[in-house]
Amino acid sequence: MDTFNNFLNGTVTLFSDPIGILIFLGGVVGGMLFGAIPGVSMLTLAAILLPFTAHLSPEHGIMLFSVIYCTGVYGGAITAILFNIPGAPENAPTAFDGYPMTRNGQAGKAVGAAVMCSALGGTVSAVIMMIATAPIANWAIRSFGPPEIFALVFFGLAVASSVGARTFWKGWLSILVGLLIAIVGLDPVGGIERWDFNMPYLLAGIHFIPAILGFFAVSEIFVQAEKKVTGSYRAPELSVDFPSLAELIAHKFAVIRSILIGFFCGILPGIGATLAAFMGYNEAVRWSKDRSEFGKGKMEGVISSETANNAATGAAMIPLLALGLPGGALTAMMVGVFQMHDMEPGPLVFINSADLVWVVFSAMFFANLSILLIGWLETKTIINLLRIPFQFLAPLILCLATVGSYAVRGLTIDIIVMFIAGVVGFFLRRSGYSLAGIVLGLILGRIGEQTFAQAMQMLHFEWSGFFGRPIALALLVAGFATLAGSIYGAFFRRRH
Amino acid sequence: MQFKKTLASTGIVAASMMLGANLAYAACATDGLPASMDGPGGYPERALTMIVPYGPAGGSGQVAQAMAQAVTELTGVSINRDHKPGGSGTVGMTAFMAAPADGYTVLEHIDDASSAHALDSGRPNPAEDLVPLVTSQITFSQIYIRSNEDRYTDWASFVEWVKAQNGKATIANVSKEGSMERVTMKFITDATGMQIQQISFDKGAPRYGALAGGQVDALFEQPGDVRKFLDAGTFKPILTILKDRPGAFAEVPALTDSGLDFDPLFRFRGFYVHKDAPADRVEWLQWAFQKAFCQESYQAFNESKFMNLIESYRDTAGSMELITNTIGQYRDVYKEMGLEVK
Numbered sequence: 110m111d112t113f114n115n116f117l118n119g120t121v122t123l124f125s126d127p128i129g130i131l132i133f134l135g136g137v138v139g140g141m142l143f144g145a146i147p148g149v150s151m152l153t154l155a156a157i158l159l160p161f162t163a164h165l166s167p168e169h170g171i172m173l174f175s176v177i178y179c180t181g182v183y184g185g186a187i188t189a190i191l192f193n194i195p196g197a198p199e200n201a202p203t204a205f206d207g208y209p210m211t212r213n214g215q216a217g218k219a220v221g222a223a224v225m226c227s228a229l230g231g232t233v234s235a236v237i238m239m240i241a242t243a244p245i246a247n248w249a250i251r252s253f254g255p256p257e258i259f260a261l262v263f264f265g266l267a268v269a270s271s272v273g274a275r276t277f278w279k280g281w282l283s284i285l286v287g288l289l290i291a292i293v294g295l296d297p298v299g300g301i302e303r304w305d306f307n308m309p310y311l312l313a314g315i316h317f318i319p320a321i322l323g324f325f326a327v328s329e330i331f332v333q334a335e336k337k338v339t340g341s342y343r344a345p346e347l348s349v350d351f352p353s354l355a356e357l358i359a360h361k362f363a364v365i366r367s368i369l370i371g372f373f374c375g376i377l378p379g380i381g382a383t384l385a386a387f388m389g390y391n392e393a394v395r396w397s398k399d400r401s402e403f404g405k406g407k408m409e410g411v412i413s414s415e416t417a418n419n420a421a422t423g424a425a426m427i428p429l430l431a432l433g434l435p436g437g438a439l440t441a442m443m444v445g446v447f448q449m450h451d452m453e454p455g456p457l458v459f460i461n462s463a464d465l466v467w468v469v470f471s472a473m474f475f476a477n478l479s480i481l482l483i484g485w486l487e488t489k490t491i492i493n494l495l496r497i498p499f500q501f502l503a504p505l506i507l508c509l510a511t512v513g514s515y516a517v518r519g520l521t522i523d524i525i526v527m528f529i530a531g532v533v534g535f536f537l538r539r540s541g542y543s544l545a546g547i548v549l550g551l552i553l554g555r556i557g558e559q560t561f562a563q564a565m566q567m568l569h570f571e572w573s574g575f576f577g578r579p580i581a582l583a584l585l586v587a588g589f590a591t592l593a594g595s596i597y598g599a600f601f602r603r604r605h
Numbered sequence: 606m607q608f609k610k611t612l613a614s615t616g617i618v619a620a621s622m623m624l625g626a627n628l629a630y631a632a633c634a635t636d637g638l639p640a641s642m643d644g645p646g647g648y649p650e651r652a653l654t655m656i657v658p659y660g661p662a663g664g665s666g667q668v669a670q671a672m673a674q675a676v677t678e679l680t681g682v683s684i685n686r687d688h689k690p691g692g693s694g695t696v697g698m699t700a701f702m703a704a705p706a707d708g709y710t711v712l713e714h715i716d717d718a719s720s721a722h723a724l725d726s727g728r729p730n731p732a733e734d735l736v737p738l739v740t741s742q743i744t745f746s747q748i749y750i751r752s753n754e755d756r757y758t759d760w761a762s763f764v765e766w767v768k769a770q771n772g773k774a775t776i777a778n779v780s781k782e783g784s785m786e787r788v789t790m791k792f793i794t795d796a797t798g799m800q801i802q803q804i805s806f807d808k809g810a811p812r813y814g815a816l817a818g819g820q821v822d823a824l825f826e827q828p829g830d831v832r833k834f835l836d837a838g839t840f841k842p843i844l845t846i847l848k849d850r851p852g853a854f855a856e857v858p859a860l861t862d863s864g865l866d867f868d869p870l871f872r873f874r875g876f877y878v879h880k881d882a883p884a885d886r887v888e889w890l891q892w893a894f895q896k897a898f899c900q901e902s903y904q905a906f907n908e909s910k911f912m913n914l915i916e917s918y919r920d921t922a923g924s925m926e927l928i929t930n931t932i933g934q935y936r937d938v939y940k941e942m943g944l945e946v947k
Contacts, residue, residue, distance in 0.1 A: 250818030300781030309699040313691020434810040441662030
């Protein structure tokens with residue numbers, strides 16, 4: 110009852126203040142816009158706004174950032190679905206099936222599914238956040254150290270080996286290529302230089318955003334351009350139909366599963382929405398009766414990815430508010446907003462600034478709900494961009510992708526990486542390799558390598574140490590079982 | 606050259622290392638500098654660019670933002686921050702060295718630039734290849750444990766407990782090869798005879814979460830970065846890595862109290878311009894960045910980061926001395942550690 114009363118008080122405080130309402134709406138729209146433009150992400154908007162939050166009240170400043178976080182994670186889904194350009198890494202799995210849906214004339218359904226499920230995932234996550242922030246945060250940091258996170262990554266890679274590839278072996282080769290790219294640069298634990306070819310810029314590693322833009326957006330332009338030249342190009346049919354309620358209810362298990370996965374990934378410090386989206390998608394594949402349909406325009410893929418990444422937003426606020434541990438770059442900036450007002454997130458916030466906490470909780474709840482309304486409007490309007498003829502749309506996408514690649518770090522090498530990934534991706538797609546697998550290997554490889562090295566240090570370089578950590582052991586066993594099942598399936602299918 | 610004389614005098618202020626924690630900044634290090642200074646020949650005619658070799662949310666990003674704001678308040682000149690993270694600061698440094706040496710591009714960097722040069726002389730020497738405009742943050746490190754820890758409660762019992770674990774005890778830090786943290790830990794383990802496994806976390810949140818969640822036994826960190834955990838009573842310091850106790854941590858033993866005889870290494874952050882930039886522009890930048898250190902907004906920022914516990918200010922000469930001494934200190938240790946010093 111206290112929780113509900115606190116929520117009501119937070120809501121009244123939020124909506125009884127005209128300035129607060131304006132800031133809320135500005136955050137909702139700004140987050141969606143910046144989330145939708147590749148490279149220019151919600152982080153860009155947050156970095157621009159950070160100094161100005163000093164002139165806002167603490168409630169308004171923190172609320173603005175939390176709203177941007179919710180809608181920014183959703184915003185990148187639109188370009189992922191319509192143009193195969195994920196606005197942010199956490200929207201990359203959305204493109205796996207969202208863009209094929211667009212090509213199949215189901216853009217409206219894909220965007221609609223993303224809208225509904227982003228709102229649902231985020232809202233449920235916000236509710237859980239309100240109910241049990243402190244105990245969940247304490248459980249997460251006690252139960253999940255580097256060995257558990259490494260085991261989770263291993264499990265994720267084992268599950269994902271079949272996504273988008275023509276055969277099991279090509280799926281694993283794709284993931285291994287991604288892992289190989291991930292080790293370019295300084296090693297994340299010892300700082301040892303690897304594969305830099307004496308080029309200082311390579312010491313920073315291959316950033317996954319230019320790689321994603323190259324593999325998805327640029328290679329897609331090449332594919333469509335080839336079709337245009339050979340006369341087989343077919344413009345995607347326009348459709349603004351929302352998915353029906355029955356279609357969404359049919360995916361209820363995928364939604365519930367993705368909420369749990371997203372929430373779980375979100376509460377782990379330093380992990381967040383990207384891993385959540387990939388894990389949500391991977392689990393959808395694993396539980397599916399026909400995995401071969403994924404990557405070809407299956408709505409469940411969009412649902413799983415978008416539910417999970419938005420479910421991570423509320424969860425990521427839990428370690429931030431309860432323990433002062435930001436889960437990612439945007440929540441780290443929120444720490445900056447707190448500090449500008451002589452406050453520190455952590456256990457004392459609930460005691461010293463309970464009003465602020467509940468305004469933030471309420472704002473996140475309503476920001477996720479507002480995705481429904483604005484998303485519906487977007488479905489009816491932005492989809493019309495697909496009417497632009499390919500010869501005009503392609504250069505526009507190429508420009509956006511180039512700007513997006515450069516904007517990440519201001520390095521020319523990122524543009525080069527994007528074009529190389531585009532060309533390589535074009536040929537790999539024809540050969541049945543999985544671009545999703547490469548991207549997955551690249552993103553999870555970084556996390557996996559770091560947590561593996563940390564785990565081995567913690568376990569004093571003894572493999573048997575994993576046996577003493579039940580969660581890590583369970584995840585490793587599940588990963589190996591999945592792997593063994595896939596290998597058996599690959600041989601079995603070949604023989605029959 | 607009244608300004609140069611004034612700069613020299615500020616070095617005297619910088620020489621006084623220790624300040625009490627409660628000492629208010631009634632008189633600030635650069636109060637003696639002129640209140641205003643015209644740029645040479647209308648310089649700067651456009652906004653400056655500040656290359657920051659780390660992301661916007663970390664310690665460097667925050668100090669860059671605070672200093673840029675203070676310089677703009679003082680001079681009215683805008684500063685665009687260009688974050689180029691990666692390679693432990695190498696990417697930002699490379700981009701800075703490639704930028705025109707016209708005084709329009711400045712660099713924020715930390716002591717990693719000094720240790721990188723100490724390990725590989727092919728890397729730029731911040732005291733010779735660059736002109737330090739100001740060092741605006743200098744801080745010390747501490748060892749922390751959980752406040753509710755009952756296996757050990759202070760430095761003496763911690764050392765005893767670690768020795769009993771035969772190398773199985775763990776401490777979270779940033780233990781990359783040649784880092785300040787690893788070198789300092791070598792000093793400590795050599796002096797105490799204890800063996801402890803260092804777990805390297807390159808980001809703060811997982812590092813602090815590892816201690817709070819009981820994944821590791823201790824944490825090596827600077828007080829400003831864990832201030833919220835100290836204020837909340839979650840962590841407590843058991844060793845201050847300074848020769849003597851600062852006022853704010855009067856209850857925590859320092860090196861001398863603990864019988865540890867080594868010169869502590871500091872974490873420091875400062876701002877630089879290319880050595881080939883026109884001298885008159887460099888002089889104006891020195892004035893702007895040093896004077897900005899005493900702007901109210903910057904002082905408030907430093908205080909919030911516990912950067913007022915020891916003297917956090919060095920002018921150009923003081924910064925060069927600090928960097929040169931640090932490089933020498935790192936070189937000696939690297940050789941002792943058997944690392945290849947190029």
